Amino acid sequence: MSQPQLGPPPTCQSPEHTCGVSVVHEIIERYGGNPEMLIPMMQDIQAAEGYLPREHLRTLGRELGVPLSRIYGVATFYAAFRLQPKGKHTITLCMGTVCYLKGADQISAVIQDEFQVKPGGTSPDRKFTFAPVNCLGACALAPVMVVDGEYFGGLSASSAVDILQKIASSKKPSEAVAKADAKQKTAAQKNGRGSQNP
Amino acid sequence: MKTLVGKFESFTDLEQYRSALKDRAAGVDCVIRVCCGPGCIPKGASKVYEAFRQAAEEADDKTVSVVPKLTGCQGLCECGPIVTLDPGGIFYQHVQEGDVAEIWRESVLGSGVVDRLLHHDEKTGQAARTTEGVPFYQGHQRIALALCGVIDARSIDDYIAAGGYQALAKALGSMKPEEVLDEVYRSGLRGRGGGGFLTGRKWRSAREAHGEPKFVIANGDEGDPGAFMDRALMEGAPHAVIEGMIIGGYAIGSSNGYIYVRDEYPIAVQRLRDAVAKAREMGLLGENILGSGFSFDIRISRGGGAFVCGESTALMASLEGRVGEPRAKYVHTVEFGFRNKPSLLNNVETWANVPAIIGRGADWFAGIGTAKSKGTKVFSLVGKVKNTGLVEVPMGMTLRQIIYQIGGGIRGDRPFKAVQTGGPSGGCIPAAYLDEAVDFDRLTELGSMMGSGGMIVMDEDTCMVNIARYFLRFLKEESCGKCTPCREGIAQMLHILDEIVGGRGTSGDLERLQELAVLLEDTALCALGKTAANPVLSTVRYFRDEYQEHIENHRCPAKECRGLFRYQIDAAACTGCGVCRKKCPVEAITGKKKEPHLIDADKCTNCGTCFDVCRFAAVKKV
Ligand SMILES: Cc1cc2nc3c(=O)[nH]c(=O)nc-3n(C[C@H](O)[C@H](O)[C@H](O)COP(=O)(O)O)c2cc1C
Ligand code: FES
Numbered sequence: 126m127s128q129p130q131l132g133p134p135p136t137c138q139s140p141e142h143t144c145g146v147s148v149v150h151e152i153i154e155r156y157g158g159n160p161e162m163l164i165p166m167m168q169d170i171q172a173a174e175g176y177l178p179r180e181h182l183r184t185l186g187r188e189l190g191v192p193l194s195r196i197y198g199v200a201t202f203y204a205a206f207r208l209q210p211k212g213k214h215t216i217t218l219c220m221g222t223v224c225y226l227k228g229a230d231q232i233s234a235v236i237q238d239e240f241q242v243k244p245g246g247t248s249p250d251r252k253f254t255f256a257p258v259n260c261l262g263a264c265a266l267a268p269v270m271v272v273d274g275e276y277f278g279g280l281s282a283s284s285a286v287d288i289l290q291k292i293a294s295s296k297k298p299s300e301a302v303a304k305a306d307a308k309q310k311t312a313a314q315k316n317g318r319g320s321q322n323p
Numbered sequence: 324m325k326t327l328v329g330k331f332e333s334f335t336d337l338e339q340y341r342s343a344l345k346d347r348a349a350g351v352d353c354v355i356r357v358c359c360g361p362g363c364i365p366k367g368a369s370k371v372y373e374a375f376r377q378a379a380e381e382a383d384d385k386t387v388s389v390v391p392k393l394t395g396c397q398g399l400c401e402c403g404p405i406v407t408l409d410p411g412g413i414f415y416q417h418v419q420e421g422d423v424a425e426i427w428r429e430s431v432l433g434s435g436v437v438d439r440l441l442h443h444d445e446k447t448g449q450a451a452r453t454t455e456g457v458p459f460y461q462g463h464q465r466i467a468l469a470l471c472g473v474i475d476a477r478s479i480d481d482y483i484a485a486g487g488y489q490a491l492a493k494a495l496g497s498m499k500p501e502e503v504l505d506e507v508y509r510s511g512l513r514g515r516g517g518g519g520f521l522t523g524r525k526w527r528s529a530r531e532a533h534g535e536p537k538f539v540i541a542n543g544d545e546g547d548p549g550a551f552m553d554r555a556l557m558e559g560a561p562h563a564v565i566e567g568m569i570i571g572g573y574a575i576g577s578s579n580g581y582i583y584v585r586d587e588y589p590i591a592v593q594r595l596r597d598a599v600a601k602a603r604e605m606g607l608l609g610e611n612i613l614g615s616g617f618s619f620d621i622r623i624s625r626g627g628g629a630f631v632c633g634e635s636t637a638l639m640a641s642l643e644g645r646v647g648e649p650r651a652k653y654v655h656t657v658e659f660g661f662r663n664k665p666s667l668l669n670n671v672e673t674w675a676n677v678p679a680i681i682g683r684g685a686d687w688f689a690g691i692g693t694a695k696s697k698g699t700k701v702f703s704l705v706g707k708v709k710n711t712g713l714v715e716v717p718m719g720m721t722l723r724q725i726i727y728q729i730g731g732g733i734r735g736d737r738p739f740k741a742v743q744t745g746g747p748s749g750g751c752i753p754a755a756y757l758d759e760a761v762d763f764d765r766l767t768e769l770g771s772m773m774g775s776g777g778m779i780v781m782d783e784d785t786c787m788v789n790i791a792r793y794f795l796r797f798l799k800e801e802s803c804g805k806c807t808p809c810r811e812g813i814a815q816m817l818h819i820l821d822e823i824v825g826g827r828g829t830s831g832d833l834e835r836l837q838e839l840a841v842l843l844e845d846t847a848l849c850a851l852g853k854t855a856a857n858p859v860l861s862t863v864r865y866f867r868d869e870y871q872e873h874i875e876n877h878r879c880p881a882k883e884c885r886g887l888f889r890y891q892i893d894a895a896a897c898t899g900c901g902v903c904r905k906k907c908p909v910e911a912i913t914g915k916k917k918e919p920h921l922i923d924a925d926k927c928t929n930c931g932t933c934f935d936v937c938r939f940a941a942v943k944k945v
Binding site: 160161162163164165168195198199202203204205206220221222223225226231258259260261262263264265266267269276278281282283 | 361362364365366400401403545546547548549550551554586587588624625626627628629630641642643644645646647703705706707711712743777779781785790793794797801803931935936
């Protein structure tokens, strides 16, 4: 597994508090301060901030009496945790067996190449965070990626890049999708897409 | 109808509520089931459901009562979004938002069908009007998934109306814990999460274990790539898992349940959370369930995206807020598990079978399946098969029936090459064994395993060396690194496979792989490492020639491994459109407009761009 560095402190939004303290306190309270709930707390911090800011983790460790080294261990062990801020869009690419059989590897390679982004990392222009995952359980659409909650199935290396470029250049993802549709027509008819939440 | 105020305080309360729900259902003229399972949601099913919901809300004629339901996976994900209607059992596929008005007019208000949305037989072109008429559904028997795709996945009322929590009432009201345990034992139910361990035996050990409190845990981590059975179940019938767990808690004497769900399944997490909250609100979880004196509650815990956390000891470490590293298993988790207390861990599908067993009896369940594998198994049938979907069939059905009859055969009617079962710990089974009956023991004998139920079909274009490499790469990434054999052994095996796939294999590679496989099996700490070599061993066993072609002749017979085959343009098929010439990144293609083009083998880097862009299938792999 990769060994990322602890991320930079976040820019504080609130005038009254130093970074993150109030967020972390609220989350700790949510779980009654139980150190066993460390992972859910970290998940909640990530949900609130988009990643795990260093100061938040320090506060968390201090309050729970858990050494920062252990928190860092947990943060780097589980693939879902991020120590760096997210890009504007998140690409979740399925690397499951079926997607692999149908070319997910090549798609991953061109995404990395095109947007200068490593798995788990963010592109230099902060547009994309690239998160390949083991399996999305959407095998009927293979190869499939999810961008900001929206599914794109039946991809090829070139159609994936097309879609992402459209998303990068448009303000609203849905506009990009409408445009990408023309090119994706055959694949979309067969595999379709929509948003993730019912 | 009688509305429930507060909690059920007795079994009669539950039954009265159920019959009130049934009365209400009897007044419904039309039920529309919109599949919003893992395969249909990405294809726009949510919008279809929303459109039906609105149509029902805004309908002018209030004398016709129409109930749209948002259901879990209905099975034939390939053709989603699926919409089924009752009465009539009409089956519609590929339904989009724009079709809703027409369906409403024809089949909800009228009694006709929309022909273009029906399933048409590939060969005869004949339309099937109902679900039963679709070949995919032949031979299915749903026990674990009985209500998935039938009831509204979000509704506890639907679950209760369909007989839900009846088994719980039966267990709490008329059976002693030992009797419940006995029933599960006699049913022959075996764990659906991988190993196929006899569930009743595990329950007994948990019951007999000393230590308080005891824990009941459901494994919803579903880490195997290419598998979505557990996701479909948790999303489509969350109460079946919950009911099973309460019964399990009663049988072993535990009041604390946990469900460990994968972080990648946000809908499943939400459904389970809502379901638990609802069950608690109605008194089906919590103190003094149904006035029986038995108390039980459930917490939902999300995983962190680590495959090894599906392993029992790692899962429990993760539940405790630690890094998910397994420990040696000579200390059993049924005695010393979560928080070092007796812990009963079962897969979510195992749990979902429990209410059926208690409700309908061990004999009924044991009457289904083979001598040593009872009941049904849910498979996710995926890969190069025509009908990708979710399949629940009795144990003992043959691979051929599942792949050809239900799955419709191989895409493009190409020859079948192998089916991969059991996930990263499983193996590949070749065509010679297509007529084998699928059960726990037979699959193990064939060098694969049942695993959690992923069934990945592969055709001749799939290179077996490459697929073995895929799984090893997966396992190398997912190895927690605690024990050396797994951390280093898998990496070494992967290195050898990388060399073979890259055309740099040497004689002796196969022996080295086998040596490492033995080492891993003997010395790795947990089953991840112990079984890591299976994908390699099973492919070497059945496809040794293919390995040898790679090693000795530097050729990939499936023409998948880059550099071990070449691209050539078929002059007869080439129209001279020039697309490949323009797209070739190294200018290796020449040719005049409207004349056959040519690839310069000296310049070609085998990138495959020409193959991808050719619209006339004129670029061939040779
Ligand atoms: C590496 C590894 C991953 C596993 N992943 C899962 C999983 O995702 N889901 C599951 O139910 N069991 C998984 N298991 C099996 C569990 O350890 C355990 O045997 C199972 O949950 C017990 O339930 P059962 O008896 O109902 O099958 C995994 C095992 C190993 C070694
Ligand atoms: S998800 Fe709709 S049929 Fe499987």
